[in-house]
Every structure is written in C-alpha cells, then in structure tokens.
Amino acid sequence: MVPASTYRLQIRPDLDLTAAAELVDYLAALGVTHLYSAPLLGAAPGSAHGYDVVDPTRINPQLGGPRALDRLVQRLRAAGMGLVLDIVPNHLGVAVPEANPAWWSVLREGRDSPYAAWFDIDWDRPLILPVLGDEPDALDALRVIGDELRYHDHRYPLAPGTGGGDPRQVHERQHYRLVNWRRGNSELNYRRFFAVSELAAVRVEDPAVFDATHAEILRWYAAGAVDGLRVDHPDGLRDPAGYLRRLAERAPDAWLLVEKILGVGERLPLDWPVAGTTGYDALGEVSGLFVDPAAEADFPAEQPWQRAAYLGKREVATTLLAAEVARIARLAPEVPDAAPALVELAARFPVYRSYLPAGAGRLRDARDAADPTVRPALDALWPRLSDPGDELALRFQQLTGAVMAKGVEDTAGYRWNRFVALNEVGGSPQRFGMTVEEFHRAATARQEHWPATMTTLSTHDTKRSEDVRARLAVLSEMPAQWRARVASWSAAAPLPDPDLADLLWQTVVGAWPIERERLRDYARKAAREAATHTRWDAPQPAFEDAVRALVDACFDDPVRAGEVADFAASIASDGWSNALGQKLVQLTMPGVPDTYQGTELWDNSLVDPDNRRPVDFAARRTLLTRLDEGWLPPVDGTGAAKLLLVSRVLRLRRDRPQLFSGYRPVRATGAAAGHVIAFDRGGVVAVATRLPRTLGAAGGWDDTTLALHGPRVTDILTGGSFAPPRLRVADLLSTYPVALLVET
Missing domain, CATH: 3.30.1590.10 (Maltooligosyl trehalose synthase, domain 2)
Known part of the structure; x- marks a missing residue:
C-alpha cells in the first residue's frame, strides 16, 4: 500500500510506543496517512536513535515491548492509518x-x-x-x-x-x-x-543471516502491522540489488524505500524492486528552487567544490578508513602499491557506488582522472576492479560509499562554505540554485519513473532544517549586504579559519534566535567535523576557545547581539515566504510527502542531535484546533501559517488522491513571471513565490498572471474564489505567498 503521506516520528525511550499511540489522533487530524518510525528493534541500552540495533530478534524493550507496539498498531488502524518502519540491515551495535x-x-x-x-x-x-x-x-x-x-x-x-x-x-x-x-x-x-x-x-547477503536478522520484521509485516519498509544505507551491503530482491519477495506488497543518496545526474537503478528513495534528491531540487542562480558569482570560493570533495575523500580514506583500505589491498598482494591506488580511485569516484557493471563508466572516469603516479598500480588492478564478481571489486564498492559519506558530507561539507543552504545530505553545493524550468523537468521525470518515491525537506540526518535553509536562501538575493555584514562581524570576533567563520555566521542568522548552548554545541561539532584546526580525536583547546568566543559574542557583546538580532529579523519574513513556498512544493509535487516531526511549525534545528530534540505536540494540537475553528493566521513567528498549509495539503492528498495523478507546469506571464513556481497535479494547482526579497524591491507582482482552464477555482488555504482563464498573481497571493487551487 502506497501512503498518501508520512510523518516521521523519532520513537525513542523518551517518546516511546505508548507516547506515539497518544499522538495518533493528532496525526490523523493533521491529514497524515502513515506514521513513519525510527527503528524499533532491540537497540543498545539508552540509545537515543535506534540505529545501533543489538538484537534484531525482538522489539526494543526500552520502547515498551510487543504489547505497546500492538496498541500503537491498533490505534493507527482505528484511525485509518498505517505504519512505515525504518530498518537497519547493514550493521549491529557492538559498543555494549x-x-x-x-x-x-x-x-x-x-x-x-x-x-x-x-x-x-x-x-x-x-x-x-x-x-x-x-x-x-x-x-x-x-x-x-x-x-x-x-x-x-x-x-x-x-x-x-x-x-x-x-x-x-x-x-x-x-x-x-x-x-x-x-x-x-x-x-x-x-x-x-x-x-x-x-x-x-552484518553479512545479510548470506540467506541464513538474512532470515535470522529479518524474521521479526517480516513477522510484523505478515501480521499486517507494517505497510512499508525504509532500508537504511543499502550502499554498505555487499549486494544491494540482491538484498532488495530478497526483501521484496518476502514482503511483496510492502512500500519499499532506500536511503540512497544520488549524485548529480545519477538515477536509482531501475532494476531495484523499490518505490524510490527517502527523498534527498527531491530536497535538493526544492531547496535549490528558492536560491537565486544569478547570484553565484557573488559567492566565490577559494577552490572548486570538486577539489574540496576530492581532498576530503582522500583524507578520510587514509585516516578514518585506513583499515578498510588495507584489507582490500591485501586481496591483491601481486600489486605492491595497491593501497595508494585504491585511495586515489576512491577519492576520484564521483558517486556513492558503481553498481557494476552498470556504473563501469564512472569507475573508468575516476581511473582516467587519477594521479599519474598511481596509474601503473591502477592498471594492474583494473581487470579485477571492473569485474562485478571479483572480491576486490565487491569490497571496493562497499568502500566508496563510506569514503563519500565521511569525506564529503562530514568533511568537505564543513569546509567549503560559500553558501551552506546548499551543503546538505545528498546535495550538490556546486549547483547554485535551480531554475523553474530545471525543476519542472525533474518533477516530470519523477512523475514518470518514480511516482511513489518519498519527498522530504528535513530528516534526522539533515545538516540544518528546512526553515533554516529557507531563511539562508534569502542571502542569495542580497549578496553585497551579506558580505559587508560578515566582514564587520568577523573583524569584531575573528577566527583563524575564515571558511569556518563563514559557516558559523550563516548558521547564526539562519537559526536565530537560538539558545547559547545549542549554538556552542553545533559550532564545536562543525569545527571538529571540518578537521582543519581541531578534530574529534585530537581537540585543540585554543582553537575551540576561539570558536566559543565567536558564539558568545552573539550573546554577550551588546552591539554584536543587537546587530545579529536585527539582521535575522530583517530577513525573517522573506525566509517565512521561502519556507511556505518550499513546503507547498514538496507536499504537492510528485511522490509521497514526508513531514519530519515538528516541522509543521517553524523549526530552526541544526545537525543531529539538535534535530532530535523533543517536540511540543500540545502546542501543535492547540493551534490546529484554532485553525479548524476558522482562524486564518498571519505569517508570523508562531508558524501557524505553516501548520495551516501542511494540514490542508495532507488532508487533500488523503481525501482526494485523484487530484494528484499527473504533472503539468503552469507558467506565468508578466513582469514578475520568474518569481512564480506553479504546476497542476491533475486537478489541484500549486502556486508559490520565489525570490521574495527581489520581488518586493521590484514593486511586487504588477501585471503577472497565470493561465488556467476550466471552472472557477478556490484556494483551500484562504477560501478565496477565482475565475479562469487568467488569474492575477497579486490577487491569488494577497494573503499568503502560496496558494493551493482546486475546482470550486
């Protein structure tokens, strides 16, 4: 069963299965059709996330045990909802x-x-x-x-x-x-x-190991408790396609997704029996739509992104992953210099995995780009590295995903900081924004090839939440003002790493207001992940003191604190416009939309564990009740306008799914046509504002119109009624920067 929508809940000891069951009525009222849970199998004592499974043969007793799961499933079924479960086939926790x-x-x-x-x-x-x-x-x-x-x-x-x-x-x-x-x-x-x-x-390629580690999950599926499975990190498996085929055979009607990060131009293997990915590809497209591509030249970098990524991958391959490289090199004792050659090939490899033989071209390109000093060793290794059945090739494919994740996401992504709204999991920092036409092409392809894939804007692994990225996108519309502001702040609170300073100042204004300790924790983590002046395994107190001083200046220096607050406030409304726009696009575009816990209101979370903080569901219940009583909230700091948007779209997708069966771009004409993103899903038309600061500076919508055909349409957010064929955008968006139109 393909959900109409999902809601990701981080079920954990402080929000266990019993507590989750108490939220079912709220999620049903929100319009959600499936609860999407963090892993539920037996995890390490005190685990705050569940990915360190220690016993795959039973439910985690820290979450309430089998009876609590049964009660949750009963509540979901009574509400007409289902359960999608995160599973972790790649590894087990061994810390305890x-x-x-x-x-x-x-x-x-x-x-x-x-x-x-x-x-x-x-x-x-x-x-x-x-x-x-x-x-x-x-x-x-x-x-x-x-x-x-x-x-x-x-x-x-x-x-x-x-x-x-x-x-x-x-x-x-x-x-x-x-x-x-x-x-x-x-x-x-x-x-x-x-x-x-x-x-x-874990060697799940062994059928006996697969059966032993999946018996409990598949028992839940067979009993009708689970409708979908989200597979964590398939690139770490020896045979991802074989694993997924076995899983699909054992759960033939389940909605299967993979946490697969796709590179630029990369597609999910078409022979995988899955509905799609967990949505990082959609995240990059939607977020990029609200960044001004014309501003790229105003955000220069000291080196190309590809160079930063290469250096990050090479560094982790020779340090953090040296044992893995050495083990693979021992498979080729006839090549004395195998290890340096494998490091160079992994560092040059552009995506997570080659999936031989399909990805042989990318592997060949990496070889051709390698440093000449290792070419003789690579040439000697090549017949085996390019053979899908060779042990050397199989293990090298498992290595490249780890090199990419640690070298790019967790190293280069904290060093190359020209515009950190783009430095996201699965993102492409070198691709500065996305045009409307590029988005339409991507959405059309998704509707054609992967209509049941997941879409998302925030997850438990994103580096910063959707609303932080939405506010940061505003900086692309005001590069000169931003450069001047950063120069002033950096002079007053200097840091001996200008790249990290760029990251921290963007984080400050993107997440403001933020508690001091949260910002300190983030800044320390960012500095250690960058690993240029301090590291997790070798902290440098003097440098970390300087990082802490930068953070503290935002709170203790009256001038700096006032400037930070004033600047953040000056871009807040435009950030809210972007946040509503990207949320409308994500919820209505082709695919199954996921809402990460709490993000139905504004959320200024940063990287984990900050984004796994407890959510105030009582406040959300109260606001939803007011909305259902007819309140039309302003776009302000409460975030109620976002809750209105999320609830109305999710209810529409649940109650009238036939309206979301296609995809057709709807193009604007007029002076501000470039500030509109609009599309028809087969009966419902989504309209959102792009680049709101530039739009305001130019005088607004003026004569911009949308051409629609058919009877009158109603905006389900405001109740406003409009008559085609030509709709003035200024009228459509007079209350909110977004509209969702259905036939009256």
Whole structure:
C-alpha cells in the first residue's frame, strides 16, 4: 500500500510506543496517512536513535515491548492509518557486547561461534576491539570476574577454560584483543558502518543471516502491522540489488524505500524492486528552487567544490578508513602499491557506488582522472576492479560509499562554505540554485519513473532544517549586504579559519534566535567535523576557545547581539515566504510527502542531535484546533501559517488522491513571471513565490498572471474564489505567498 503521506516520528525511550499511540489522533487530524518510525528493534541500552540495533530478534524493550507496539498498531488502524518502519540491515551495535547476544557469542567462541558468519571478520588474527584509554598501562585495569573480563565498565566474555591466572594472560588467550581506541581506524579487522567502530557490519547477503536478522520484521509485516519498509544505507551491503530482491519477495506488497543518496545526474537503478528513495534528491531540487542562480558569482570560493570533495575523500580514506583500505589491498598482494591506488580511485569516484557493471563508466572516469603516479598500480588492478564478481571489486564498492559519506558530507561539507543552504545530505553545493524550468523537468521525470518515491525537506540526518535553509536562501538575493555584514562581524570576533567563520555566521542568522548552548554545541561539532584546526580525536583547546568566543559574542557583546538580532529579523519574513513556498512544493509535487516531526511549525534545528530534540505536540494540537475553528493566521513567528498549509495539503492528498495523478507546469506571464513556481497535479494547482526579497524591491507582482482552464477555482488555504482563464498573481497571493487551487 502506497501512503498518501508520512510523518516521521523519532520513537525513542523518551517518546516511546505508548507516547506515539497518544499522538495518533493528532496525526490523523493533521491529514497524515502513515506514521513513519525510527527503528524499533532491540537497540543498545539508552540509545537515543535506534540505529545501533543489538538484537534484531525482538522489539526494543526500552520502547515498551510487543504489547505497546500492538496498541500503537491498533490505534493507527482505528484511525485509518498505517505504519512505515525504518530498518537497519547493514550493521549491529557492538559498543555494549553483553547487550548483543550474537556479538557476545563471537567474542566468546571466535570463529566457532554459530554467529561468526553474521559478521565480516578477518580471522587471520584475533578480533581487534579499540576500547582502551590513553593511559600507558591501560591493560593494568583489566579484571577477571567470574567468566568475564572487565575493563572499567566494559564487559567481555571469556572463552571456555581460559579464566585462570593474571588478567593480562587471560586476555592473551581470548579470541579478541583490547587495544587503544586510536588504533581502530588503522588496525580494525571487522567491517563496520562508515568509520564507526561501535557498529559492526552484518553479512545479510548470506540467506541464513538474512532470515535470522529479518524474521521479526517480516513477522510484523505478515501480521499486517507494517505497510512499508525504509532500508537504511543499502550502499554498505555487499549486494544491494540482491538484498532488495530478497526483501521484496518476502514482503511483496510492502512500500519499499532506500536511503540512497544520488549524485548529480545519477538515477536509482531501475532494476531495484523499490518505490524510490527517502527523498534527498527531491530536497535538493526544492531547496535549490528558492536560491537565486544569478547570484553565484557573488559567492566565490577559494577552490572548486570538486577539489574540496576530492581532498576530503582522500583524507578520510587514509585516516578514518585506513583499515578498510588495507584489507582490500591485501586481496591483491601481486600489486605492491595497491593501497595508494585504491585511495586515489576512491577519492576520484564521483558517486556513492558503481553498481557494476552498470556504473563501469564512472569507475573508468575516476581511473582516467587519477594521479599519474598511481596509474601503473591502477592498471594492474583494473581487470579485477571492473569485474562485478571479483572480491576486490565487491569490497571496493562497499568502500566508496563510506569514503563519500565521511569525506564529503562530514568533511568537505564543513569546509567549503560559500553558501551552506546548499551543503546538505545528498546535495550538490556546486549547483547554485535551480531554475523553474530545471525543476519542472525533474518533477516530470519523477512523475514518470518514480511516482511513489518519498519527498522530504528535513530528516534526522539533515545538516540544518528546512526553515533554516529557507531563511539562508534569502542571502542569495542580497549578496553585497551579506558580505559587508560578515566582514564587520568577523573583524569584531575573528577566527583563524575564515571558511569556518563563514559557516558559523550563516548558521547564526539562519537559526536565530537560538539558545547559547545549542549554538556552542553545533559550532564545536562543525569545527571538529571540518578537521582543519581541531578534530574529534585530537581537540585543540585554543582553537575551540576561539570558536566559543565567536558564539558568545552573539550573546554577550551588546552591539554584536543587537546587530545579529536585527539582521535575522530583517530577513525573517522573506525566509517565512521561502519556507511556505518550499513546503507547498514538496507536499504537492510528485511522490509521497514526508513531514519530519515538528516541522509543521517553524523549526530552526541544526545537525543531529539538535534535530532530535523533543517536540511540543500540545502546542501543535492547540493551534490546529484554532485553525479548524476558522482562524486564518498571519505569517508570523508562531508558524501557524505553516501548520495551516501542511494540514490542508495532507488532508487533500488523503481525501482526494485523484487530484494528484499527473504533472503539468503552469507558467506565468508578466513582469514578475520568474518569481512564480506553479504546476497542476491533475486537478489541484500549486502556486508559490520565489525570490521574495527581489520581488518586493521590484514593486511586487504588477501585471503577472497565470493561465488556467476550466471552472472557477478556490484556494483551500484562504477560501478565496477565482475565475479562469487568467488569474492575477497579486490577487491569488494577497494573503499568503502560496496558494493551493482546486475546482470550486
């Protein structure tokens, strides 16, 4: 069953299944047809997100257990709603070994464990566990207690018959070795999720492992509790297409989606049995529509984006992912310089994965662009790297996704900061905005090829929320004023990294007003992710003090605080216009729209964990009740206008889905035609304002009109009635910067 819409809820211990059930009536009133949940399987103790699954054979007891899930499903069914579930096939959490029965067994019994086949481990040596602290004699803290080895609060099982003697000697007898935490990136011998040693990769390509790790999820599906499955990070799997085919066979009527990040010009493999992606591609298109492409020259960068991305990927491949590169290189002992060649090829590779043989062209382009010094090694490796069945090629494909994610999203994306509204997951920072015609072409293609894909504007992984990006988009309409403002602020609160300063000042005005601690936390994370002057594994106090001083100046310096507040206020209304416009476009364009928790009102969240803060649903209920009583709210700081928009569109999609069966551009004529984005979905016409600041400076809509055919239409947001064939945009948008028109 394909949903009409979804609402993403971060179900977690502080918003468990029982609490989620209490929200069903609100979500139904909002117009949502399917609750879209974070992972529900057994997760690490205290997990705040659920992606560190430790026991895939049961529901997470921290969320309320099976009875609580049953109650939630009953509430959903009674409301005519369904459940879409996030699943994590790529890895299991191993940070707390005693919480993960399979991992505990592997530590205890080594390769003889019945679960050894679950994990991708190189057993040429003991299993490396990078957990020891930096103290010189860390192993002196080992203790043997019963049949366990203890290191402070960490617990590890002892192999049978190995418990006698000195703790160090006992440690040497185990199937694992505890080593300093810094050695993990270079010495780890189990495949992991990206560079996270606490998440061990799972071999779901093995049918027995697939069955064992998916039995509970598929039982829920068979019982009718789950309507759709969202597959986390398929690029990390050995055989994504094979995995998805097996999943589709076992859940034949489920709405299947993949968290797949597509590069510029890249399409989802057409042979995947899925409805589409989780919407990062749509996010980039919609957000870009509200950025002025003509302003690109006013936001220069010191180096091309491709160069920054290459350097970021190369850096993580030689540091964070060195163990993975070394393991792959060992598969080609006949090529002594295999590791540097693999690093260079991964750094040049332009997308997440090649999906051989389909992506052989991109792999060839990366080889041809490689540094000449590694070409002899690459030429020697090429027959194997380009062979879809070769172990070297299979593992290299798993590597490139991790290199891309860590090197681009989490490194270059924090260093290359000319316009951070575009520095988003799955985004293309080098593509400065999107024209109306480019958007129409993308939407037409989506309607033709992926009409049931998900669309979104915010997720638990986005670097900044949709409303922050909407406000930042206004800066593309006022580049000179923005450059002058940043120059003044930077002179008063200097930072020895101008690129990071650009990121932080954009963040300040994009998220203002924001609490000091939230901004401090974000700034520290951004500085460490950029890894130019400070890093997660080697914090530099002096530099981080300077970052903190920049943040504090926004609160403690009366002049700076006043200027920041005044500037943010000066672009707020235009930001609200953009936010309403992009939300209308996302909710009405081809695909299944998702609303991330809380974003039916203004939301100024930044990167996780900031975007996973608790949501005030009571306030949203109250405002929705007022709207349903006839209140037509102003566009102001309450965000009620956005709630009006979201609820009316979602209800229309639920109650009259036939109105959303096609896609046809509706073009404007007149002086301000370039400020309109409009399209007809087959009975409902969406109209939104673009570039509102420039529009206002030019005097408004003037003679701009839209040509529609048929009977009178009503704007479901305001109730206003209009007669085709020519509609004055100034009349349509006299109350709100958006309109949703249906036949009267």
